[in-house]
Amino acid sequence: MTITITAFERSPDGGKGLARDTRVRWALEEVRQPYDVRLVSFRAMKEPAHLALHPFGQIPTYEEGDLVLFETGSIVLHIAERHAGLLPADPNARARAITWMFAALSTVEPPILELVTAKIVEGDKPWKEARMPLVADRIRRRLEPLAARLGDAEWLDGAFSAGDLMMVSVLLRLRPSGILDEAPSLAAYVARGEARPAYKRAFDAQFAVNTRPT
């Protein structure tokens, strides 16, 4: 069955790979599954046809026959469960890899997204300058224990998994702030993720969409 995902017609990041379709593209590239992409404008994302796929009016979505999924975590987990390459075979190791997916999305990403909100959405507010260091410190309080757990390992728990895919994707959002480089072992971990051929194919595919002539 054909897999179809949705992505921004024009990503707000201009092709830096930070939009969440990159995570799904990366997962599909790791397991070598072809996919189609339907591009959606900001206006169309809030219209009934797209809201039927994604109640919160976002991208990406995932369609495969009768199945419609939203939420990047759920989509990546679905892909990882059905195709070899993103989850270990051992049941306990598999549960731990899934734990890192949730850790990336529930524990590490929220303060990183709050930095984006503080910078952009609240960028014109009088408290912006005074508040930014508090928000940045909340991120550091996640990075320190994450770096401690990673230690000298290549990936978070054995071989590369969907947990690493999600954690690298989340940490990538932090690079423009300079905070990622404060944790050299995590910056190197992210670079290892970006060096994977599947990541490069995913990045190039979203880059081509977001840099095409209008």
Add this chain to the structure above:
Amino acid sequence: MTITITAFERSPDGGKGLARDTRVRWALEEVRQPYDVRLVSFRAMKEPAHLALHPFGQIPTYEEGDLVLFETGSIVLHIAERHAGLLPADPNARARAITWMFAALSTVEPPILELVTAKIVEGDKPWKEARMPLVADRIRRRLEPLAARLGDAEWLDGAFSAGDLMMVSVLLRLRPSGILDEAPSLAAYVARGEARPAYKRAFDAQFAVNTRPT
């Protein structure tokens, strides 16, 4: 194999059931699995023995034989995958139920936690009063589409699932703010969750811990 979870020795909410062990207790009650609880003090949560279980020094954790998990989402998913009662048998319906788990944790909960941060962690900051309405509006922008999708249904997608367990648990955090009651259909949805016998058993168990004499 015995299941052991960790919980706060004293929850900051004083037994309102908002600490995340309640979510795991609820899942275990739904699938009728007995469990032991090891209580952890705030100091012990940051010490090496607990950090070996939970790299971010939080509760709950889940131990079962050689398996150690953290992250509530991962623990509830693990329980739901291994015991009947929290995920539908049909593979597509199962994937959709898991999608709602991720939606609860990645899309709905972050702005709700930000409200807690704005009220408590930044409660002494000069911007508190001016900023609170912005934070509350971000929550409303999640609740409106959620209520639209729920419509008149009892649960989010067919029978009660781990997705509902997580969404109800996340929305419960919102009740003290009054924002939940602005969306009557969601308030009723939360009340249906709280009325489940398994929720009541979970609530009572955490309440007994958090209201015992010192």
